[in-house]
Amino acid sequence: MVYDVAIIGAGPGGYVAAIRAGQLGKKVLLIERDKLGGVCLNYGCIPSKAIIHLAHLYKKIKWLNEVGLAIGDVKLDFKRIRDWKEQVVDRLRKGIKFLLDSYGVEQIVGKASLRDYNKIEVEGKIFEANNIIIATGSSPLDLPNLKHDGRDILDSTAMLELTEVPQRLLVVGGGAIGLELGCAFQNFGSELYVVEIMDQLLPGFDKEASEVIRRSIIKKGGKVYLSSKVLEVKKNGKLKVAIDTQGKIEEIEVDKILLSVGRKPNNEDINIKGLQTDKKGYIIVDERQRTNIENIYAIGDITGPPFLAHRASKQGIVAAEVISGMKSAFDYRAIPSTFFTDPEFISVGKSSAEVSKAVIIGKFPFLALGRALTQGFSEGFVKVIADKDSKVILGIQAVGEGVSELNGEASLAIEASLTLEDLGFVMHAHPTLSEALMESAENALRKAIHILNK
Numbered sequence: 001m002v003y004d005v006a007i008i009g010a011g012p013g014g015y016v017a018a019i020r021a022g023q024l025g026k027k028v029l030l031i032e033r034d035k036l037g038g039v040c041l042n043y044g045c046i047p048s049k050a051i052i053h054l055a056h057l058y059k060k061i062k063w064l065n066e067v068g069l070a071i072g073d074v075k076l077d078f079k080r081i082r083d084w085k086e087q088v089v090d091r092l093r094k095g096i097k098f099l100l101d102s103y104g105v106e107q108i109v110g111k112a113s114l115r116d117y118n119k120i121e122v123e124g125k126i127f128e129a130n131n132i133i134i135a136t137g138s139s140p141l142d143l144p145n146l147k148h149d150g151r152d153i154l155d156s157t158a159m160l161e162l163t164e165v166p167q168r169l170l171v172v173g174g175g176a177i178g179l180e181l182g183c184a185f186q187n188f189g190s191e192l193y194v195v196e197i198m199d200q201l202l203p204g205f206d207k208e209a210s211e212v213i214r215r216s217i218i219k220k221g222g223k224v225y226l227s228s229k230v231l232e233v234k235k236n237g238k239l240k241v242a243i244d245t246q247g248k249i250e251e252i253e254v255d256k257i258l259l260s261v262g263r264k265p266n267n268e269d270i271n272i273k274g275l276q277t278d279k280k281g282y283i284i285v286d287e288r289q290r291t292n293i294e295n296i297y298a299i300g301d302i303t304g305p306p307f308l309a310h311r312a313s314k315q316g317i318v319a320a321e322v323i324s325g326m327k328s329a330f331d332y333r334a335i336p337s338t339f340f341t342d343p344e345f346i347s348v349g350k351s352s353a354e355v356s357k358a359v360i361i362g363k364f365p366f367l368a369l370g371r372a373l374t375q376g377f378s379e380g381f382v383k384v385i386a387d388k389d390s391k392v393i394l395g396i397q398a399v400g401e402g403v404s405e406l407n408g409e410a411s412l413a414i415e416a417s418l419t420l421e422d423l424g425f426v427m428h429a430h431p432t433l434s435e436a437l438m439e440s441a442e443n444a445l446r447k448a449i450h451i452l453n454k
């Protein structure tokens with residue numbers, strides 16, 4: 001049989017593309033060498049957020065004792081936490097399988113290799129398809145002098161499998177994955193050290209917001225080394241780490257290291273003659289997810305950064321629709337980035353550092369927001385950046401507890417090219433965190449009510 005579409009990789013890119021192609025009546029084959037749901041469901045977004053949520057509650061319980069809701073000692077049972085996390089993942093995986101079956105998607109487990117522009121080999125068997133979508137994702141990167149060993153130096157997958165909280169944890173790499181897990185384990189009680197080679201945490205994102213996260217880590221007793229790198233790790237029972245921090249050498253001792261310094265493409269089985277990639281091996285695609293080979297498409301992490309599940313899924317939908325003859329295209333303007341750090345951080349559209357034309361910026365601090373104070377926090381802010389003339393919103397950044405839930409409105413504002421007036425005009429329910437979005441738009445227009453409009 002010749003399939004209409006064969007998809008390699010069943011992460012949030014591949015399985016979503018399969019469902020959409022199935023909805024559109026295509027004969028679909030989905031090939032996965034590991035588990036349905038890919039990195040996101042099995043080793044990434046979902047298990048990490050389960051752990052992060054519990055770590056947040058653990059921190060909050062301590063706070064409850066401070067404000068008069070005495071709960072007493074809370075015992076951590078990390079083995080049970082791990083089991084619960086697995087149940088969540090398992091339930092979601094079954095949901096995906098149900099949907100794939102319902103849309104008639106044929107699924108096979110095995111390692112796929114591209115053999116020709118429309119032939120895929122899986123475990124010695126050849127499958128033929130008129131169109132192929134490559135959705136093979138990415139894997140963690142090592143450093144030349146620092147490699148994951150699964151015992152002392154861990155990647156995020158091994159970190160999520162720990163059955164006890166390390167007393168002292170060093171995170172190498174202050175990007176999203178390292179910081180999210182680092183903050184979570186700090187909330188569970190680890191002494192946290194973070195080493196980042198650039199001069200800010202979350203390099204490339206709003207510096208002021210990243211400073212809020214840095215200060216929060218330090219306030220809880222952690223240490224952040226910026227413009228720094230790990231020179232050497234000596235393993236003899238404990239881990240002795242030499243850090244070059246802005247020219248000075250500092251030595252620390254830790255129990256575990258989380259190495260989180262970037263990703264590399266899973267391209268070893270899809271290297272096919274003529275397929276265009278960039279220098280790092282990521283597949284080059286256009287806004288319709290087409291590669292330079294007519295019937296081959298690529299989606300998700302294998303097309304390079306930003307490495308985000310919702311981006312992979314959206315690209316999957318676009319690819320499935322384009323294959324089905326629709327005029328779909330991926331819109332790069334409003335890819336939301338959400339970091340489940342402590343506090344959380346979101347960034348949609350452009351940051352102030354990225355815009356070259358004249359802009360106006362509005363800001364509203366959570367210090368002045370009723371909902372934030374009733375939830376027990378005051379750190380952070382919402383920042384809105386708009387074109388100076390048209391007042392069209394170009395970017396929204398927010399840092400603070402629970403701001404991940406502002407993502408939808410922020411993305412909608414940018415995707416729909418709303419103006420500051422639009423966002424400020426909409427009545428936002430009181431008391432909610434989303435009022436900070438409205439007030440920051442009003443602040444840009446110098447008419448916010450609950451702060452002085454300097």
Ligand code: FAD
Pocket residue numbers: 008009010011012013014031032033034035037038039040041043044045046048110111112113135136137138156157177266269270299300301302306307308309310311312340
């Ligand atoms: P993947 O999810 O990597 O799936 C690719 C699949 O292809 C894999 O299952 C793999 O086994 C399979 N495969 C590869 N080669 C072959 C082959 N030859 N044959 C058959 N199958 C093959 N993103 C967010 O948006 N939000 C988050 O909160 C978030 N948190 C994260 C936390 C962690 C700890 C990590 C590691 C990542 C996180 N991400 C998050 C990123 C997100 O997981 C990825 O961007 C997303 O999974 C990419 O989806 P994908 O479909 O491109 O690839």
